[in-house]
Amino acid sequence: MPLDFELSEEQKMLQNSAREFAGKEFTRDKAVEWERQHDFPWDIYRKVAQQGYIGMHWPPEYGGQGLGVAENLIVAYEFCKADPPLGASLLAGTFGSDIIAHNGTPEQKAKWLPRLAKGEITSAGCFTEPGGGSDISRVLETRAKKSGNAWLINGSKTFITNASTASIFVTLTQTDTEARPGYRGQSEFIIEKNPSVSVTPLKGKMGWNTSPTGEVVFTDVEVADDAIIGGPEGMNRGFYFALGFLDEARLSVGNMAIATAEAALDKAVSYSLEREAFGRKIAGFQGLAFRLVEMATEVELAKSLLLRGSWLYEKANEEPALREESIKVASMCKWYGARLAVQSCDLMVDTYGGSGYFAEEDVSRWYTFAKQFELVEGTKEVQKNAIARIMFGNEIAKTH
Numbered sequence: 181m182p183l184d185f186e187l188s189e190e191q192k193m194l195q196n197s198a199r200e201f202a203g204k205e206f207t208r209d210k211a212v213e214w215e216r217q218h219d220f221p222w223d224i225y226r227k228v229a230q231q232g233y234i235g236m237h238w239p240p241e242y243g244g245q246g247l248g249v250a251e252n253l254i255v256a257y258e259f260c261k262a263d264p265p266l267g268a269s270l271l272a273g274t275f276g277s278d279i280i281a282h283n284g285t286p287e288q289k290a291k292w293l294p295r296l297a298k299g300e301i302t303s304a305g306c307f308t309e310p311g312g313g314s315d316i317s318r319v320l321e322t323r324a325k326k327s328g329n330a331w332l333i334n335g336s337k338t339f340i341t342n343a344s345t346a347s348i349f350v351t352l353t354q355t356d357t358e359a360r361p362g363y364r365g366q367s368e369f370i371i372e373k374n375p376s377v378s379v380t381p382l383k384g385k386m387g388w389n390t391s392p393t394g395e396v397v398f399t400d401v402e403v404a405d406d407a408i409i410g411g412p413e414g415m416n417r418g419f420y421f422a423l424g425f426l427d428e429a430r431l432s433v434g435n436m437a438i439a440t441a442e443a444a445l446d447k448a449v450s451y452s453l454e455r456e457a458f459g460r461k462i463a464g465f466q467g468l469a470f471r472l473v474e475m476a477t478e479v480e481l482a483k484s485l486l487l488r489g490s491w492l493y494e495k496a497n498e499e500p501a502l503r504e505e506s507i508k509v510a511s512m513c514k515w516y517g518a519r520l521a522v523q524s525c526d527l528m529v530d531t532y533g534g535s536g537y538f539a540e541e542d543v544s545r546w547y548t549f550a551k552q553f554e555l556v557e558g559t560k561e562v563q564k565n566a567i568a569r570i571m572f573g574n575e576i577a578k579t580h
């Protein structure tokens with residue numbers, strides 16, 4: 181029996197329709213204009229929702245299609261291949277809301293997921309604090325304190341995607357400051373946008389300006405018990421919810437990064453076949469051809485890793501013994517895919533030569549976008565720490 185790397189017929193149809201949709205809608209001119217205006221692409225976002233691409237893995241009763249992680253990855257790959265920064269901004273529109281989908285009460289899911297799936301609102305996932313983002317297991321500075329029947333939330337989160345557009349902030353807080361280790365006293369809250377939540381857009385980002393990033397400050401924000409994700413059982417379970425979310429996120433960020441690497445490679449190859457210098461197509465210069473060939477090989481390797489990561493992720497839901505292997509491969513996808521996106525964009529700029537350094541070409545927009553993959557949702561060091569813990573055990577791979 182040959183090994184099967186084929187997508188199913190339904191998956192191929194989904195892939196084709198996502199490719200066609202993104203090819204038609206993600207035009208370069210619009211992407212460049214939004215990037216210049218530092219604008220979230222709301223009108224395309226709503227079209228993405230109309231096509232049913234938001235929350236595809238959520239159950240139909242909450243506005244989704246009940247599909248799996250593989251289908252999500254297939255669509256995300258096509259979006260990022262069409263235009264990496266624009267595709268990723270759209271995919272990040274519901275950031276954090278999978279914590280509600282996976283861990284919320286039926287009321288919380290019914291209240292928020294259908295509105296998110298329709299593209300009416302965006303969400304933000306708030307983990308990082310000014311004191312550090314890599315380690316969320318410590319005692320957090322964002323505190324939720326019981327006051328009569330309500331909770332009072334105070335603290336600040338930084339580098340938050342969708343800070344200025346979000347209607348809800350899925351926020352990791354410290355509910356028990358005495359808990360040791362600190363993560364045992366953390367809870368996730370759904371905080372609705374209100375005057376006690378102040379947002380300051382962060383200026384001067386290197387790139388990716390179609391995805392707003394900001395600081396969010398909570399000052400005596402009053403919420404009821406029903407804002408705790410998972411209800412009373414969700415109390416002090418926030419860290420575990422966040423970990424589950426970040427496990428899946430490693431695979432989806434790796435997926436977007438590998439799509440970016442492939443898109444940049446394709447662009448570089450096309451240009452190398454177009455551009456003539458010194459009387460020949462530049463693809464005919466062996467020094468450049470070898471670099472393109474080596475990158476094509478690495479992209480193939482990364483795609484195989486991604487397939488295995490996606491397979492393991494779903495398989496581990498049925499066979500918990502595969503969980504660690506799944507986390508290990510997903511972390512590999514994240515750090516390796518992110519590095520490849522940066523390297524492939526770098527090669528694309530080199531291939532374009534001087535014109536690659538100018539804004540009228542897409543390449544500089546993609547180049548500055550790609551770097552964030554190495555930082556968000558666990559830096560490469562954090563991913564390698566996770567892999568080392570699995571390879572060598574907790575005692576040997578102590579990280580702090």
Ligand SMILES: Cc1cc2nc3c(=O)[nH]c(=O)nc-3n(C[C@H](O)[C@H](O)[C@H](O)COP(=O)(O)OP(=O)(O)OC[C@H]3O[C@@H](n4cnc5c(N)ncnc54)[C@H](O)[C@@H]3O)c2cc1C
Pocket residue numbers: 275304305306307308309311312313314315338339340341342388393552555556557558559560561562565579580
């Ligand atoms: C564009 C963008 C969007 C983002 N969106 C969000 C969002 O929506 N929500 C959110 O919560 N956060 C978001 N972030 C924040 C991001 O997740 C953090 O920047 C990231 O987790 C790193 O945290 P930090 O910046 O505090 O760096 P630090 O934690 O200060 O780390 C700095 C450096 O030290 C290294 N380091 C730290 N600890 C260790 C260790 N134990 N071992 C080895 N090396 C270590 C890190 O790898 C890194 O290189 C976003 C960031 C960016 C750039």
